[in-house]
Amino acid sequence: MREVGIGIAGFGIVGGGVLSILRSHADDIEARLGARIAVRRVAVRDAGKERAVGLDPALLTTRVEDLLEDPEIAVVVELMGGVDSAFDLVRGALERGKHVVTANKALLAARGEDIFRLARQQGVDVYYEAAVCGGVPIIRTLREALASDRINSLHGIVNGTTNFILTAMDEQGARFEDALREAQRLGYAEADPTLDVSGGDAAQKLCVLAQLAFGARLKPEDVLTEGITALSPEDFRWGREFGYALKLLAIARRTGPAEGAAAGAPDQIEARVHPAFIPAGSLLAGVRGAMNAVVLRSEALGPSMLYGQGAGAMPTGSAVVSDIIDLTRNILAGSPGRVPLPPDRPLVELRPHEEVRCAYYLRFSVKDAPGVLARTASKLAEHRISIAAVQQREQNDQGQPVPLVIVTHQAREADLRGAIDEIDRYPTTLAPTRLIRIESV
CATH class of the missing domain: 3.30.360.10 (Dihydrodipicolinate Reductase; domain 2)
Known part of the structure; x- marks a missing residue:
């Protein structure tokens, strides 16, 4: 039976889940693939540390370079976490023509563009289903x-x-x-x-x-x-x-x-x-x-x-193993790039945050004094903010703040921020205003 060798960097919670699934589901995976996924090396910081999942000590190494230098390892699985060391490992794998699976959203957010560019140049794949929402298949979707x-x-x-x-x-x-x-x-x-x-x-x-x-x-x-x-x-x-x-x-x-x-x-x-x-x-x-x-x-x-x-050894490990299986299919079929990487140029621009428009919940903490509500509503109106609902509580303890809650219709973020900045400077405003946006999901 054909084998595809993998190397895993990191043997923490997720790494333990990956190895557990590969071991317990090995027969099913082999039947579906017509090939065996073979774990060649597992890189760890401390080879002597006791772990929840047993592993042949001969597979352990404290050198991530062993994963890169082994010609029988076709897929490097990055489960180290962090950015700098993880990027060095991923870059080294891609430069050697090895495919990569990662669960590292921090790495992809910080260095994803560099990683995908190098993967395109080398004609290899990067899969990352487990980077967002653990076992929920949002990336594949x-x-x-x-x-x-x-x-x-x-x-x-x-x-x-x-x-x-x-x-x-x-x-x-x-x-x-x-x-x-x-x-x-x-x-x-x-x-x-x-x-x-x-x-x-x-x-x-x-x-x-x-x-x-x-x-x-x-x-x-x-x-x-x-x-x-x-x-x-x-x-x-x-x-x-x-x-x-x-x-x-x-x-x-x-x-x-x-x-x-x-x-x-x-x-x-x-x-x-x-x-x-x-x-x-x-x-x-x-x-x-x-x-x-x-x-x-x-x-x-x-x-x-x-x-x-969205987290945990088995849900996240399941997503990682699914990526390994997909990559193994690609390798066996000789079809890297079957699922394209993200485009090499941005297709959209970021809207300035001050231009965001939504409805808002505003909780003011004010003195129980005549005209406070009217003055607050007037200031919102000056900034083109329309009120949808108002609630106010009476305060029995004289001199204590009174909560005044206003829900607005859709408004521009910059207009709302400008109004709150002015209202919070009123002598009748006793604490910074609480702002929570409202979304119609």
């Missing part, structure tokens, strides 16, 4: 299943840590700090959760998705990014009154060419990650706990949603 369609928008819950925290805040009325501690206790959050709760992890994933869905070229710093650390249980209570659920969303939306652009100008897209209110009956509102989901809207298919586990 965008690259293959919807290759004939035109994507107009993408809304995703792509970070399980933040979705777990927001679910606890919603269902239990927990404060952010308490929900985070519970997520850490259960293993859903890292000891340092900054990348997750800041929105940075979701922004990296959005860069990967926007490239596939729209032909965009984005870096994480290009994405309008806000995290969840400032949210309070009060925001969830107000949201329920208006019929909304609150989620951290990764959003990319096609908006057409820039206003006043010449004929033939490329479309623009919005690219943003932030907490958003969505209708309580919408597809994404029911995504609870650490689950991931992505809603796509395309011209031919309309709305569709992919849902499943």
